[in-house]
Amino acid sequence: MSEPEYRRDTLSDEVAIELVGLGKQYGDVTALDNVSLTVRKGEIFGFLGPNGAGKSTTIDILLDFVRPSAGTATVLGYDAQTDSLAVRQTVGVLPDGYHLYDRLTARQHLDFAIASKGSDDDPIELLERVGIADAADRKAGGFSKGMKQRLVLAMALTGSPELLILDEPSTGLDPNGAREMRDIIRAERDRGATVFFSSHILEQVEAVCDRVGILRDGKLVAVDTIDALRDALGTNARLILTVESVTDDVVDAVTTLPDVTGVQTDSETRLTVTCAPATKTAVMHAVEAAGGTVVDFDIEETSLEEMFAAYTTDDVTPASSDDDDPELATSSTDGTEVRT
Ligand SMILES: Nc1ncnc2c1ncn2[C@@H]1O[C@H](COP(=O)(O)OP(=O)(O)OP(=O)(O)O)[C@@H](O)[C@H]1O
Numbered sequence: 001m002s003e004p005e006y007r008r009d010t011l012s013d014e015v016a017i018e019l020v021g022l023g024k025q026y027g028d029v030t031a032l033d034n035v036s037l038t039v040r041k042g043e044i045f046g047f048l049g050p051n052g053a054g055k056s057t058t059i060d061i062l063l064d065f066v067r068p069s070a071g072t073a074t075v076l077g078y079d080a081q082t083d084s085l086a087v088r089q090t091v092g093v094l095p096d097g098y099h100l101y102d103r104l105t106a107r108q109h110l111d112f113a114i115a116s117k118g119s120d121d122d123p124i125e126l127l128e129r130v131g132i133a134d135a136a137d138r139k140a141g142g143f144s145k146g147m148k149q150r151l152v153l154a155m156a157l158t159g160s161p162e163l164l165i166l167d168e169p170s171t172g173l174d175p176n177g178a179r180e181m182r183d184i185i186r187a188e189r190d191r192g193a194t195v196f197f198s199s200h201i202l203e204q205v206e207a208v209c210d211r212v213g214i215l216r217d218g219k220l221v222a223v224d225t226i227d228a229l230r231d232a233l234g235t236n237a238r239l240i241l242t243v244e245s246v247t248d249d250v251v252d253a254v255t256t257l258p259d260v261t262g263v264q265t266d267s268e269t270r271l272t273v274t275c276a277p278a279t280k281t282a283v284m285h286a287v288e289a290a291g292g293t294v295v296d297f298d299i300e301e302t303s304l305e306e307m308f309a310a311y312t313t314d315d316v317t318p319a320s321s322d323d324d325d326p327e328l329a330t331s332s333t334d335g336t337e338v339r340t
Pocket residue numbers: 026029030031049050051052053054055056057058
């Protein structure tokens with residue numbers, strides 16, 4: 001058995017993508033710096049990061065469009081550089097800025113993809129999946145941005161690949177298209193495929209991803225579920241209390257608590273308290289001890305944007321999740337589901 005075969009057999013059981021110490025230098029620019037990551041088979045993995053973080057460079061290395069300066073990338077057990085033909089044959093790809101042939105129809109593009117993959121897919125069925133079957137015999141040159149994106153996705157789905165690598169798949173899609181994209185990504189995972197995709201659209205990522213990795217300046221700064229990353233921030237919980245009467249005593253009692261950074265009286269019965277997550281219970285106790293009666297509460301979780309900013313800018317620093325307050329991880333007094 002040859003060496004590449006051996007590597008594929010051993011690694012491909014559980015691992016879809018393996019990056020080890022991956023680095024890429026463009027002259028003085030460090031596009032990737034010692035990135036190590038394992039994407040498991042069968043998961044939907046979101047690859048996030050601000051503009052210029054290195055997402056496309058990583059994907060380009062996986063597909064051997066770009067050679068790394070350091071480290072290795074393995075795709076379904078194949079070395080991305082030495083076995084790049086096998087990778088391209090096996091993987092479904094939606095690259096950044098894919099070039100379509102203006103004078104060929106959607107059907108002809110699919111025929112080409114089907115022949116390249118050696119699959120027996122029906123081009124119309126593929127076009128139906130991505131919602132452009134009625135444009136099968138129109139030339140791609142006249143397609144809108146979203147239609148082009150859908151056509152490239154149909155090409156990526158050809159041959160039911162074990163792994164889909166999608167670079168910004170929602171680019172150019174309207175809200176319906178974005179929803180259909182999410183449905184397709186889930187359906188692909190459900191049939192057993194692995195989906196690795198980069199995105200700026202955080203709601204899209206949260207809606208479908210099992211785990212995410214966040215790149216910043218070429219470094220991988222976090223890998224986990226969105227919930228775990230949000231919990232790890234541990235900052236800026238906002239507790240919105242409805243109290244029978246917001247008295248001065250109640251406000252004073254809350255304001256003097258340690259780890260309370262803001263108290264705002266919204267109305268005679270509403271108080272918004274900004275505090276560390278672990279202080280939320282103490283706030284409720286303080287209100288009651290000062291003679292207030294809490295009739296309802298709600299907790300605002302860190303928004304996706306705040307979370308993304310925390311991991312990718314210097315303004316906010318991710319903290320440990322050890323100070324989470326399990327007492328409040330239930331529901332508010334009006335039965336509304338809340339999260340800490
Ligand atoms: N061919 C190239 N020559 C020089 N620098 C490059 C080249 N390709 C990428 N870079 C640089 O490498 C860094 C990473 O770029 P990359 O395109 O991978 O980021 P990205 O995360 O995909 O960004 P975006 O979200 O804007 O697409 C950037 O600083 C970019 O300018």
